[in-house]
Amino acid sequence: MIDGEWSNFLPVRIPVNWEYRGDPGIHPDIEGVTGRNVVFLIDKTFTRFEKFLAKLLRAPKVVKRTMHPTQSMLWELMDGERNFEEICIIMDSLYHEDIAPVKERIKAYLEVFVKINVATILKPREEE
Numbered sequence: 001m002i003d004g005e006w007s008n009f010l011p012v013r014i015p016v017n018w019e020y021r022g023d024p025g026i027h028p029d030i031e032g033v034t035g036r037n038v039v040f041l042i043d044k045t046f047t048r049f050e051k052f053l054a055k056l057l058r059a060p061k062v063v064k065r066t067m068h069p070t071q072s073m074l075w076e077l078m079d080g081e082r083n084f085e086e087i088c089i090i091m092d093s094l095y096h097e098d099i100a101p102v103k104e105r106i107k108a109y110l111e112v113f114v115k116i117n118v119a120t121i122l123k124p125r126e127e128e
Contacts, residue, residue, distance in 0.1 A: 006084045006085075006103070006107060007083065007084055007085040008083050008084070008085065008124035009083060009084045009121050009122065009123060009124060010080065010082075010083050010084070010121070010122040010124070011074075011078045011083075011084060011087065011110050011113075011119060011120075011121055011122075012078060012080045012119060012120055012121070012122055013075065013078050013079070013080075013118065013119055014117065014118055014119055014120055016040060016041075016042075016117075016118045017040070017041035017042075017043075017062075018038055018039060018040050018041060018075075018118075019038075019039050019041065020034065020036040020037065020038060020039070021036065021037045021038075021039050021066065022036055022037045023036065024036050025037075025069055026069070026073075026094050026095070027073065027076075027094070028090050028093070028094060030077075030090075032076070032079070033073075033076045033077065034076065035069070035072075035073060035076075036072065037066060037067060037069060037072045038066075038067045038071070038072040038075045038076070039064050039065065039066045039067070040064070040065040040067070040116075040118060041062050041063075041064060042062065042063040042064075042065060042116075043061065043062055043063075044059075044060075044061055044062065044063055065116075070091070070095055070098070070099055070105075070109070071109050071112075073091065073094065073095075074087065074091065074106060074109050074110075074113075075113075077090060077091070078113075078119060083124070084103075084106070084107075084110075087106060088102050088103050088106050091105075091106060
């Protein structure tokens with residue numbers, strides 16, 4: 001199911017605030033891919049009462065969500081140029097058994113990214 005249906009799908013980042021943390025880690029020899037940890041900066045939305053409490057308690061207005069190194073690598077690879085199959089090949093070459101079974105793991109990561117509204121999956125165009 002995963003092989004046939006997902007191979008040509010194109011995982012793409014949705015514009016969201018994020019930043020790098022830490023030193024470069026394992027990464028392929030691809031320009032712009034660093035292997036550094038990715039942190040999502042998610043703005044909090046408050047009700048009127050929550051705004052009052054947040055101001056009173058000096059609560060942060062942004063939630064920082066740090067990704068696992070393999071999730072960070074996936075995020076960097078999701079530039080709209082590589083399809084699911086290509087990303088899986090790169091991830092497998094970097095992490096080997098740590099990410100096995102690679103296609104199922106990447107699919108699960110992508111589902112999380114879609115659920116937290118930081119990515120989308122584009123279906124391949126039908127060839128004419």
